[in-house]
Amino acid sequence: MKKQMGLSRSLWKKIILAQLSISLAFGIYGCDSEKMTVEKKQKVENESTEIQQESEGEKMRMTTTEMEKIFESVLPEKAYKEIGNHNPVMTQRFGADPYAMVYDGRVYLYMTCDEPMLDENGEILENDYSNIYKINVISSADLVNWTDHGSVYAASKNGAATWGNNSWAPAAACKEIDGKMRFFLYFANSGNGIAVLTSDSPTGPFTDPLGEALISRATPTCAEVTWLFDPAVLMDDDGSAYIYFGGGIPSEDKAANPGTARVAKLSDNMISLDGDPVIIENVSYLFEDSGINKINGIYYYSYCSNFNVPNEKEDEIGFSSGEIITMSSDNPMGPFTLCGPILKNPQYYFGRGGNNHHCMFEFEGQWYMAYHTRILEEAMGINKGYRSTNIDKVTFDEEGNIEMIQGTLTGVEQFGALNPYQKVEAVTMGVMGGIETTQYGEKSIECGSGDMIVTGIHTGSWIGVYGVDFGTRHVEEFSVAARGKGTGYIKICMDSLDGEVLGYAEIDPDDAMEFTEITTQIDRKIAGKHDIYFIFSGKGFELESWYFN
Template identity: 60%
Template sequence: MQVIETHTMEEIFERIKPCEAFKMQGNHNPVMTQRFGADPYALVYDGRVYLYMTGDDPMYDENGKLKENTYGNINKINVVSSQDLVNWTDHGTVYAASESGAAKWGANSWAPAATYKKIDGKDRFFLYFANNGNGIAVLSADSPVGPFIDPINGPLISRKTPNCAEVTWLFDPAVLMDDDGSAYLYVGGGVPSPDKASNPGTARVVKLANDMISLDGDPQPIENVAFLFEDSGINKINDKYYYSYCSNFSMTREDEEKHGFEQGEIVTLVSDSPMGPFKPYRPVLKNPEFFFGLGGNNHHCMFEFKNQWYITYHSRILEEAMGMNGGYRSTNIDILDIKDGGPSVSKGTREGVKQLSYLNPYDEVKAVTMSNSAGINTVQYGDDAVLSGSGDMIVSVIKDGSWLSVEGVDFGDEKPFEICMKIKSSGEGAIRVSIDGYDGQAIAYVPVEASGNEDEDIFIALEYVPEGVHDLYFTFAGSDYEVISWRFLK
């Protein structure tokens, strides 16, 4: 065990000012701040929620001025997961499209949708996304975080697919796995012409074949989707099928009063069959502008986790906190109300949802598991992740005052005596481990020495023994080192 001089460490951190976070401590939206992530889609698997998000990437002109988000440079999909909906593990960015991605034939990766199915006795994961507004790709993997491959080397749905050539925006997939093992894909959007704004006729549904990478029939129109704009959604709740979408921006005040929803709002339809016909049901989420002051397109996914329904959607609160104004989106989660057996009106908040379970500090915890952070970044870790973009990640780009936090860590009454941090370093520094704030009670100071960038376990005796449930903070000094994981020993 290494011996450290506590007073020296205290002096180091007294001189360091913590970096400013982009969300208030205690707020849970957006779910991550180290990257943008739009058009979220939730997959519940093995006790965790996986969120797949369009990888908004800020664009700048030749003078370094921020450009408006046109989505044209997006070819990656961000992935995070959580078992408590507060502490999120970063799984990186799926290299989805373009010559450097899995779907080399495609230019873009917008609006992902994900599901899994047991095939040949093994769970297989499928990631659907839009190639710009001109078709749907499908990737597959043996893990929810990849590495993903393109099993068909071409589009699953294109303008050559029957009943799809006339769809204005052939994008925004959603996927339903029904109770009998059958699967359905929902796509489409856009307004063909101003006179068709009230009933664009651009929504489609198609049954997927058993392999999940081909179609079982031709896509069929979803009739009478009033003021459709974009953003397919689909859920089965209490044996009813709820198709959801974002309304377009051509609605007059009279239209809004007649239909009972506003422009840019998430709206639901209901049916007894996954293929329809659907009839109007309820609006469920107003445009983010209503809650946060900045608007734009509205994109959502409704999901059930641990006997509670939630809605995940994007807003612009992260870019606002960063002092940006370019239409770059980040992902939120809030409660979805269920009334009379179906989805009802929900509210967008900065506070987000409550933590569902406590984190166990005696298991090895990936350092990229965070409720909040400031002044850090995350990078791929290991050959597979570096090649495909997603998988294992580590905390990187550390500097004086960088920090990260995890909420609701349950030490119980076990009286831990030591912390182990796995680190790789070409530089030097130190880590202050504290509870209930980066300026809270210090429980350990971890010295960092150059290790030739080799993984190294550093064991440090605790200065203070925590008991019960606390938030845990890691504050960093120095640079040129990366943090892989941590755990407490009892």
């Protein structure tokens, strides 16, 4: 469904053609009604009346001056990160333990859904991780504008793995099997085993192919693993796959060498093991958080050090408590040799510490580090251990060694640009204030992930997208798909929240359940890259997508 806001070129053309039709009809038949057939005359009069009503309806819509007056009193809500900062990558939900999968030109991030725990008065409690049974999914083609794909219902009675209580620390992989691309999502059932889910799409719906854990305490060599969790998956160049997991300290006297890291080869189907897991030997001061990457032919196993590293030992071993440490090998199953630290504890960079969880990934020839911090909860005025995901660049020295990564609020530079002439999902954003997102469509609502829409819109809420490349075209229209019983307005600004106004859209959906495409006139030339901000007034409506013509 589509309707125009303002007198569009197409409508002017219809008016002119209608007038010509009337003139032509009367020119041919004259004023003698007997010469003009009843049918022809009635058809022309009906078309003229319909277009005149359409024109009058559009003229009744608000003028630019009236729109300007509405937005004079609209104060944009405060964002949970400064405009221009790309960390954390998502602020509409918490997202911890990030894991990246690159597929079809996009980076998909899978994160533990730190669901806020509330007491009987609605006050937020300390995060004890027991309330986690969902996995957040977002994706990006440019690393700064992220599309929200919802939260996979992974565990519990309403999740895919109904036998599991929790879904911690996901890992994802994809592989072509029998001519079809399949996606695999691994996660920990608290600290007691590893589950696997499968899907035909990176965003789901995901299903449980086993009905039980892929790795449990009944798996050989795993009964003695203190924390049977935190999976990471390596897809090797020859098509083989390996899974890394484990952590924890069996006893205080084993803190220096817990012996709880494991690696196993995955079968070709990716949902069973090809042999028993083996111990990764001599993982110094292991705490948790398996990581694995192949860089320039070398296998790098990485992990978070525990909090038992003695101060007097730091110079000797080369790292401190709660840091991300690397080991290297020429074989995916080891043995691995200690390399050194690459990421300090988040407290070092941001003032709030805790466990340190990471994932390195390569995208378009550049390596990056995804890791979690507590900067989002700090911006929200919370201090309860809820985590959010950052991304920063990975660099190498002249000898090819990974250099110490710097945690920043700025984050990474945009890769490429956002195309405004293709339909953009409204849940794609680089920064926002005061909006929410929710599942859209039967499958997404049932499974938690998939199609999403922008909800919670109210006066002062807004969305910003970075690096929108208009090229050198003449932009004529802006279209947005909306639904709902409420009405409102969108102010479209360029480069800042109070920047140059490109236009206004009046949101008055025709249907409360189905999305109506509403088009408004822009009619101006815009050159090059610009950040675009959509500021809202009103409430009761939801957005599905937008694009410029």
